[in-house]
Amino acid sequence: MNAAERHTAQSYFRADYILVATTLLVCLLVGLLLLALARESAMHRQTLSTIFEARAARDATLALTQALADADAARRAILIAGDSDARIVYGTAQIDARTHMHTLRRIGEQTSPEVAAAAATLGMLSERYLEELDRVTASQLRSARTDPTAATRVAINEAADAMREQVNLRNDTARGREDAIRQRIDVIAAVLAFVAFLAPVLAILAVRRERRLWRTSNELAEAALEQAIEADLAKSRFLAVASHDMRQPLHALSLYISALERRVETPEARDILTKMDRATQSLVGMFSKLLDLARVQAGAVKLELVAAPIQDVLDRIAAEHPESALTVTPSSAFVRTDPVLLERLLGNLVANALKHGGGKARVAVRAHEQS
Numbered sequence: 001m002n003a004a005e006r007h008t009a010q011s012y013f014r015a016d017y018i019l020v021a022t023t024l025l026v027c028l029l030v031g032l033l034l035l036a037l038a039r040e041s042a043m044h045r046q047t048l049s050t051i052f053e054a055r056a057a058r059d060a061t062l063a064l065t066q067a068l069a070d071a072d073a074a075r076r077a078i079l080i081a082g083d084s085d086a087r088i089v090y091g092t093a094q095i096d097a098r099t100h101m102h103t104l105r106r107i108g109e110q111t112s113p114e115v116a117a118a119a120a121t122l123g124m125l126s127e128r129y130l131e132e133l134d135r136v137t138a139s140q141l142r143s144a145r146t147d148p149t150a151a152t153r154v155a156i157n158e159a160a161d162a163m164r165e166q167v168n169l170r171n172d173t174a175r176g177r178e179d180a181i182r183q184r185i186d187v188i189a190a191v192l193a194f195v196a197f198l199a200p201v202l203a204i205l206a207v208r209r210e211r212r213l214w215r216t217s218n219e220l221a222e223a224a225l226e227q228a229i230e231a232d233l234a235k236s237r238f239l240a241v242a243s244h245d246m247r248q249p250l251h252a253l254s255l256y257i258s259a260l261e262r263r264v265e266t267p268e269a270r271d272i273l274t275k276m277d278r279a280t281q282s283l284v285g286m287f288s289k290l291l292d293l294a295r296v297q298a299g300a301v302k303l304e305l306v307a308a309p310i311q312d313v314l315d316r317i318a319a320e321h322p323e324s325a326l327t328v329t330p331s332s333a334f335v336r337t338d339p340v341l342l343e344r345l346l347g348n349l350v351a352n353a354l355k356h357g358g359g360k361a362r363v364a365v366r367a368h369e370q371s
Helices: 003-081 085-111 113-135 138-142 150-261 267-298 310-320 339-356
Strands: 306-309 325-328 334-337 360-363
Touching: 003 085, 003 113, 003 150, 085 113, 085 150, 113 150, 150 267, 306 310, 310 325, 310 339, 325 339, 334 339, 339 360
Parallel strands: 325 360
Antiparallel strands: 306 334
16 A cells, blocks of 8 residues: 555545544534433423422421411400400411411421421421411500510511521522523533534535545546556567567477588487477467467557358368368368468467367367348
């Protein structure tokens, strides 16, 4: 792999890495946003529940203080004015006060320890206030200096304020948590929007870069193909030149063997010269085929189509194999072809048939009607 190919591969890797990283970041942000939304929904439900509990606690506190005030007014009417109907109002006010105290204790137990402690304190003071109202006398109520319930009333008001403060603090805490989650959702949504805007831009840049790299790769491949073709043509030209140059000494060697054959008289030497001549002719044939192949690959072969008798071609092929079991059927047909190339083609087929077909071959010509 050369430097250009390595650079192309690294560029592809970087583009894929950017796209994959962007996709994973988008998926991560979407997951975080969904989790934050789910948590915000749960926190919102918790905040609503806290608000409803706070509202119920405030209503119960106001109702308790109102019931205690009604009890105090009814007790004064009984002791000072002697109103008999006020006894019914006093009893009802006591029942209402104890009912609201029970409601506050139940709300405190369901909310938080701080609210429960405030509700218990308010209930204890309210019960003490009712007991003090039962023990108070008319002379004590007429005296402006000796009011046995004044301190307890002040303590009840302070406990009611503490109760409302604990409830409001719990509401503020729940709202603060919900606001923090909403701010986190806003941040995640903003980042997700930015990444969603950035992702198509990165994708477009990556696609453009990939197309540019693809064109570069194609240009490199075409250049490599051209170099390979030129190298193959150079090889073919070299083979053609080398085959042509080497055929000349082989032809000279064949002539020397023929001249030497006329001067050798012993049968053993003639047999050796005959084998040498066959080997030389075989080398000449090989180099001829190699030259023809090189010329075909180099595009140097030009067809010369003429109307020639097929029998002349068959006779020359039969002459090349005088001692073989080659049978040639005579024919008077004419063919439009290149006689030289046709002779070489049929000669190669016959040689292969004699070599690999058991030493026998038969050549026949058959005419086919044109369709």
